[in-house]
Amino acid sequence: MKIYTAENDGFLKLSFTGELDHHGAKTAMKTIDGLIDDALPRNLIMDLSELNFMDSSGIALILRVSRRMSDIGGKAWVENPLGQPLRVLNASGIDRVVKVFEKAR
Amino acid sequence: MTNTDYIKFEFPSRSVNESFARAAVASFAARLDPTLEELADIKTAVSEAVTNCIVHAYPGVLGTIWLRARIIDESTFEITVRDTGVGIPDVKKAREPMYTTGGDDRSGMGFTIMESFMDKVKVRSVEGKGTSVTMTRRIVRRTSAV
Numbered sequence: 001m002k003i004y005t006a007e008n009d010g011f012l013k014l015s016f017t018g019e020l021d022h023h024g025a026k027t028a029m030k031t032i033d034g035l036i037d038d039a040l041p042r043n044l045i046m047d048l049s050e051l052n053f054m055d056s057s058g059i060a061l062i063l064r065v066s067r068r069m070s071d072i073g074g075k076a077w078v079e080n081p082l083g084q085p086l087r088v089l090n091a092s093g094i095d096r097v098v099k100v101f102e103k104a105r
Numbered sequence: 106m107t108n109t110d111y112i113k114f115e116f117p118s119r120s121v122n123e124s125f126a127r128a129a130v131a132s133f134a135a136r137l138d139p140t141l142e143e144l145a146d147i148k149t150a151v152s153e154a155v156t157n158c159i160v161h162a163y164p165g166v167l168g169t170i171w172l173r174a175r176i177i178d179e180s181t182f183e184i185t186v187r188d189t190g191v192g193i194p195d196v197k198k199a200r201e202p203m204y205t206t207g208g209d210d211r212s213g214m215g216f217t218i219m220e221s222f223m224d225k226v227k228v229r230s231v232e233g234k235g236t237s238v239t240m241t242r243r244i245v246r247r248t249s250a251v
């Protein structure tokens with residue numbers, strides 16, 4: 001699991017790659033907390049187009065990132081989930097809490 | 106084939122072993138000529154069950170996780186993940202969506218995901234003794250055996 005970032009005009013985009021499981025989520029959350037602290041973005045995009053695998057630990061991570069963003073008065077959403085990660089998102093019903101865009105906005 | 110087509114292994118409950126468990130089961134399941142989607146479903150279920158042992162069965166300690174995968178017939182795959190950890194006091198409640206004892210780090214969706222990605226999920230648990238989760242999944246036959 002690796003995270004690539006791009007920052008632009010209040011937008012912070014996190015591109016998740018590889019596999020996001022409980023092992024990866026432990027360090028990913030710390031990394032993301034640091035990135036949010038530094039950038040203090042108004043909008044945070046989690047791009048999953050390069051993510052090959054995710055389980056419920058990824059769901060918990062997305063929920064936490066989204067909560068963290070509302071704490072600082074911002075918004076977070078998910079873009080471009082494909083294949084297995086998309087099926088996990090659907091099975092979890094997370095789209096009732098965090099917006100999921102199957103195509104980039 | 107029946108009864109003899111299985112793998113069995115055990116490993117310590119360290120999170121670094123999650124990806125190994127997924128990959129090992131998937132490469133064994135490849136024998137049934139599954140689609141990539143079926144393989145991904147099996148990996149997902151393994152990941153959920155193994156993570157539960159690491160996080161819940163052995164909280165803050167190292168324990169042993171036993172895993173068995175079995176080809177029951179040419180279209181049925183079975184996985185059993187077992188621990189000798191704390192056990193689940195109320196299995197019915199534990200299986201409800203969003204029920205978690207794990208706080209902020211967890212979403213309480215593990216069993217729900219196992220149920221939606223596998224055909225059958227059976228949970229046996231005794232408080233203080235441990236838990237075993239057995240899941241089966243039908244693999245659609247695409248080619249006839251040579």
Ligand SMILES: Nc1ncnc2c1ncn2[C@@H]1O[C@H](COP(=O)(O)OP(=O)(O)OP(=O)(O)O)[C@@H](O)[C@H]1O
Nearest residue numbers: 056157161162199205206211212213214215216236
């Ligand atoms: N092997 C186990 N040993 C002890 N308790 C378990 C075990 N597996 C599950 N549980 C209990 O069942 C609850 C629900 O499990 P489930 O996998 O559905 O959600 P979770 O693990 O809490 O969150 P998530 O899987 O979404 O990260 C857990 O919070 C825990 O209390």
Ligand SMILES: [Mg+2]
Nearest residue numbers: 153157215216
């Ligand atoms: Mg779980």
